[in-house]
Amino acid sequence: MIESIRILGVRVDNITMDEALAWVGAMVTTGTPHQIATVNPEFIIRAGRDAAFAAVLQGADLAIPDGQGLLWAARWLKRPLRERVAGSDMVTLLARESARQGYRIFLLGAAPGVADTAAERLRERYPGVNIVGTHPGSPRPEDDAQACELIRRARPHILLVAYGAPAQDLWIARNQPLLCVPVAIGVGGSLDFIAGVQKRAPAWMRRNGLEWLYRLIRQPSRWRRMLALPLFVWRVLTVRNHRGGAK
Numbered sequence: 266m267i268e269s270i271r272i273l274g275v276r277v278d279n280i281t282m283d284e285a286l287a288w289v290g291a292m293v294t295t296g297t298p299h300q301i302a303t304v305n306p307e308f309i310i311r312a313g314r315d316a317a318f319a320a321v322l323q324g325a326d327l328a329i330p331d332g333q334g335l336l337w338a339a340r341w342l343k344r345p346l347r348e349r350v351a352g353s354d355m356v357t358l359l360a361r362e363s364a365r366q367g368y369r370i371f372l373l374g375a376a377p378g379v380a381d382t383a384a385e386r387l388r389e390r391y392p393g394v395n396i397v398g399t400h401p402g403s404p405r406p407e408d409d410a411q412a413c414e415l416i417r418r419a420r421p422h423i424l425l426v427a428y429g430a431p432a433q434d435l436w437i438a439r440n441q442p443l444l445c446v447p448v449a450i451g452v453g454g455s456l457d458f459i460a461g462v463q464k465r466a467p468a469w470m471r472r473n474g475l476e477w478l479y480r481l482i483r484q485p486s487r488w489r490r491m492l493a494l495p496l497f498v499w500r501v502l503t504v505r506n507h508r509g510g511a512k
């Protein structure tokens with residue numbers, strides 16, 4: 266049984282990376298469909314004004330604490346989370362597990378060519394990794410059928426969907442029940458990082474909760490969506506003052 270907490274009404278599971286990897290392994294053997302959401306402060310702010318996205322997060326089988334901001338908020342709300350489980354780290358660790366255990370992985374999304382390059386990089390890094398298909402597709406519902414057909418034929422155990430939130434999470438919720446892929450995960454810009462199209466923040470910035478700053482400097486066009494961060498901080502600070510706990 267996984268313990269969870271709520272941050273501004275959104276469920277976040279108090280799980281470690283090792284536990285999350287073990288959970289994926291267990292779900293792969295069940296063969297029934299499961300969805301993982303990689304929750305960060307932007308997700309939480311978005312869910313507050315997007316009921317469909319909030320419902321998808323609520324319905325996810327695992328909501329991992331991606332984003333240092335969640336750890337800070339959880340500490341402030343006196344329900345600390347044990348560790349950050351970054352979706353991007355999880356993708357590379359799943360590739361490693363795939364090489365060890367034979368998990369079949371399908372990469373959906375990112376700009377044309379990016380998933381192929383990411384697959385090449387993962388094959389160099391983890392010889393034997395079992396990537397059974399890639400497809401850029403699009404998050405538009407009219408493109409679902411084509412993507413689903415390709416995925417069904419490839420029969421992956423793990424489907425990584427890189428359309429950014431909330432599109433990727435809505436895509437999974439919409440299509441996963443019919444696909445019967447045991448584990449589907451929305452992975453945001455992870456394939457861009459692996460392919461080298463975007464650089465990930467250096468380790469010291471990640472450790473100090475500054476990944477958002479690095480992304481803002483490298484991709485200034487993100488400023489508008491990143492206004493979610495100060496709003497998140499403000500809401501967390503005031504929810505505790507007003508209501509005295511993790512609501």
Ligand code: UDP
Nearest residue numbers: 374375376403404427428429430453454457
């Ligand atoms: N993307 C896509 N199709 C779209 C919109 C986005 O393939 O219509 C991809 C984009 O190329 C990138 C990923 O989705 O690889 C989202 O990256 P972003 O950095 O926005 O996601 P975040 O990590 O912030 O959720």
